Amino acid sequence: MTDAATNMRLKLPITCFILEIILIILFGALVQYDHETDAKEWHNTNHSSHSDYDNDFYYRYPSFQDVHVMIFIGFGFLMTFLQRYGFSSVGFNFLIAAFALQWATLMQGFFHGMHGGKIHIGVESMINADFCTGSVLISFGALLGKTSPVQLLIMAMFEVTLFAVNEFIVLSVLEAKDAGGSMTIHTFGAYFGLVVTRVLYRPNLDKSKHRNSSVYHSDLFAMIGTLYLWMFWPSFNSAITAHGDDQHRTAMNTYYSLAACTLSSYGMSALTAHDGKLDMVHIQNAALAGGVAVGTAGEMMLTPFGSMIVGFLAGIISVLGFKYLSPILEDKLKIQDTCGVHNLHGMPGILGAIVGAIVAALATVDIYGDGLADVFPNVANGNVEASYQGVRQIISLAVTLGIALLGGLIVGFILKLPIFGAPPDTICFEDSIYWEVPGEEAAHDDQLTTVRTEEVEKLNC
Amino acid sequence: MTDAATNMRLKLPITCFILEIILIILFGALVQYDHETDAKEWHNTNHSSHSDYDNDFYYRYPSFQDVHVMIFIGFGFLMTFLQRYGFSSVGFNFLIAAFALQWATLMQGFFHGMHGGKIHIGVESMINADFCTGSVLISFGALLGKTSPVQLLIMAMFEVTLFAVNEFIVLSVLEAKDAGGSMTIHTFGAYFGLVVTRVLYRPNLDKSKHRNSSVYHSDLFAMIGTLYLWMFWPSFNSAITAHGDDQHRTAMNTYYSLAACTLSSYGMSALTAHDGKLDMVHIQNAALAGGVAVGTAGEMMLTPFGSMIVGFLAGIISVLGFKYLSPILEDKLKIQDTCGVHNLHGMPGILGAIVGAIVAALATVDIYGDGLADVFPNVANGNVEASYQGVRQIISLAVTLGIALLGGLIVGFILKLPIFGAPPDTICFEDSIYWEVPGEEAAHDDQLTTVRTEEVEKLNC
């Protein structure tokens, strides 16, 4: 089942070793502990005095761990729904995430973590690195089953870089707000991945069609991923907001958005099925759209009421996307989106960006009080009008879409080079091309044999 | 396999949309951020000054997330032990929990969260909503495999309401202590569900008997649920106790109770088996009874020693219940308790209530010092004697049982209305009645076919 082209014996080790050695060298040259992780700096009494309990570790690390679980278990298992691609789903997710978080530390550090020529890192940079990694994993979802691990590592390298550029423009130049990454993470990752999969279009993919579906237990494994994403999304959206009420409010808004989204997803799933039966694809994915859609506005005074409306709409849009839009994208636009990231991250991401722009434009001192400085510092100090902040948010969405689409186009063509060991159209969605795969059934000593033998004897008499 | 009666094409969407729209309207009319989540309130310097790091988010949210995992992964996967009901176990658990936590926010808010006509919410109300949801999921365990999702949503609506009424009477009127919910959550949820399943008695359920059992992998999925419940139960019992030593002590008591319970469950499981083999049903359930049984007394000065005795007994009672009492309940009382919630939540809940009453009655200033005010404020300020607090605890148990039994009776008859799409007796414990279900086995290219063909050829010669 393996031929020379897809053999990873040299390609994968060379890629892994070169990338990791480059990372180690750059870390050695550029990266330092920040003042919260450095023994000397933290204990430097010339700084304002502080207790060990004031260390930001205690106020960010639980959120970081929740995000970390989303990245490795959440995304990893969400993609195990395919019947013969579980090893690759979890395993390639693991590999590219482990690479991307290191590379993201450097790329994000270049753009917003430099202090005297060095990149300073701590728990907040770890969260940001995981966030950036999430974006790469979203793109992976669009490509699932159709790429080699080497292609994925190369994609991760470029995508992380472009993510950092876009993030810098959106957050630092345009000064938009996007704590949960509706734009920077979800919209960016989805459209980048969709363009890449378009460029890598496989006209004969239907030859692997029989493997591009789930089996009973693979859908249960996928639900592990879904639920961890769902449960920890409040931590994701609130992980890097300002401390205090901001973090608290963001988590709560996300909680209610997701709950409302779940009800609309179930309702829509039954409604759009030909015989009223729920579709696992909708439950595994659409029920999460509520988290994406409050990624920008979650930290604002969206209210639980507003969050629920947004979540409710996100669930409806997402199911409709799976049911009606995905087939069109595949047939007409030749976009083979394995996991339907357009429905889970693409459209809900855009919805989230628009909601964020509207809520930002409506911000007033009357609503936020002195808390306005935390959420919209530029509005609070009079630099800009709230309405103009809303415009900035929309421009940020446009910039994000532009960089994602253009970047995906270029990276897609790079990945098309025939040197990365991509699988042939006939053996997509198949673990055994890159993994040693054991059998499906256990050795049953004699039990099954007995049954078979009896059956045979019965037949023979 | 589906007929008109069980077709969810319209029933489920209508139910989901109506419920969610009602929720959104009521949230819009009634719900507000509390002073820890509201930007203006939190930054209002007229209040006593505080740092952003004092926000209760940092002292409750990690516990909340642990509880959240118990609700969605813990309960969800615990019920996946059935061979053909994994989608429904995890999926309906997901649906009714997402609904119940929103409805609980309102119902609990009516009874103990009103401020000037508005319900104020934050992380503590989120934990309480999850707690209330847990009670509904316990009842779901008794009904597992025998109800439609619409029935479950209707049940959740009524049960959440009655839960809030009972909780108000127990905690606010009777001023009983029940931080981990031995009474309000476990006893209430179990007996409510048992009465509902009694009313919904299915005389011909044995026609679905072949599906009412586990397969090898379904038992492993269920162990994911068991272990998350077990590991995070210390967080559950301590999530809403007073801060400081109370939360710390409650978590530790629960930890030791569960450890002792695990040893007695394993011992009893081997002892009661006909050939000394461990039974997965006992391990998955009885080992958790120690968490239920210290739900009331965990925050008190029970000591690790006392906790271990309680846990040890709970494990024994629970295994004996599974082995000897459940068959009697089914045969004589016609209570078809799919998950055995009577053994995991019912009896251990009552045990927990009694232990709580005893430990409360023994409280003295000598033992608690100034900490008495945190645990028993009424005893500390001299309003009541400790012994009378013990009596209140027992009365609370009686009230809880009364409301659960009566409520379950009424709700059971409501659910009997033939409009909710319940499955027929012949197709219980079966996903495919409400879900699109893929096959069991993966497409093996040619492997399996070869085997079959060889077999056939061998037979033919």
Added chain:
Amino acid sequence: MTDAATNMRLKLPITCFILEIILIILFGALVQYDHETDAKEWHNTNHSSHSDYDNDFYYRYPSFQDVHVMIFIGFGFLMTFLQRYGFSSVGFNFLIAAFALQWATLMQGFFHGMHGGKIHIGVESMINADFCTGSVLISFGALLGKTSPVQLLIMAMFEVTLFAVNEFIVLSVLEAKDAGGSMTIHTFGAYFGLVVTRVLYRPNLDKSKHRNSSVYHSDLFAMIGTLYLWMFWPSFNSAITAHGDDQHRTAMNTYYSLAACTLSSYGMSALTAHDGKLDMVHIQNAALAGGVAVGTAGEMMLTPFGSMIVGFLAGIISVLGFKYLSPILEDKLKIQDTCGVHNLHGMPGILGAIVGAIVAALATVDIYGDGLADVFPNVANGNVEASYQGVRQIISLAVTLGIALLGGLIVGFILKLPIFGAPPDTICFEDSIYWEVPGEEAAHDDQLTTVRTEEVEKLNC
């Protein structure tokens, strides 16, 4: 499949009940709440005044819960890779961990928790108890599939005791640093288990060889274990370091070590395979070696750069161990190491100890500033030179190896007594010897029957 010798009907209950009753009695006699969990002590205003929010619960409990998940889900599911040993992997892991954490509380309390004749306990002792339990579970990994639950409980009893002795010598007598337990947990647990499995050598184990491998879904279950260990290892290594920068730095060093280790593990796995296919055994295990290898030095000023080098090497060593050393250990030294703990915990543990010694020897005030007192108090106050601290670290490694090897030898011979119900060589790696095991396949109403019937009819004509 069961005979008198392996029947657990009396052996297991007697063992569980006697052990638990002894535990309860000793807890009653010796164990007390510490000043953070005791209501009276915590509220004693004679102590320095503190807020409830200063309770160490808030600064240790999230780490504790992460460690707890590693012990029960991480170790438990990591070992489910065997096709017919999932119940035992998760179930025996659960049982011996529940016992070991109680026993460890007492044993560790004897050596470093006594206050006026009583053992004082709180969240820090809970973390230490879980750590000690981890060591037992590592040894279990070497024995997996070849022991009865009674043997495992007996082993746990002795191993916990010896662990506490070794820990006391290393940390209190030699005053070495080992926050993440490269020596005390990993090296100790691995070599102890390796010697035990050597003493219990089974010459005819190849009769169970067909069960000593994975199936497709069992490898996916194992990945749940792997990922939880991987994600929470930063919490493990930092759980009991000093507060502030130390905890923060340790978590971050571990994060980068693991990421680098993952890339080298994938690279080595493909490189050493005959056709470039990744091997799940390597991914499941070697990718974790980076966590083990920074267990000692993680809290020191190792820098992310140093951590990545250590992790990178650990991954390479671990894969090479699986590929080339394990077969030699089995063939030449008769060490049947089921899970390859020598490759995941043994060699990386020694690497970690050596790295720790080197980094300790290089500690200077210039690097650590006033933070030196947190990490190396003896060096900071001038009691010893940094280089001598390095020597102490190496002596600690030697002591650990000595106690592990000698202890394993003695305990191995105890476990050889023919009274504990060990399985025969022909039925190793098999759940059904100790568990009620359901079938593999679900009841398919009529689907499968139809197929069978058709097949039969086809054959008969």
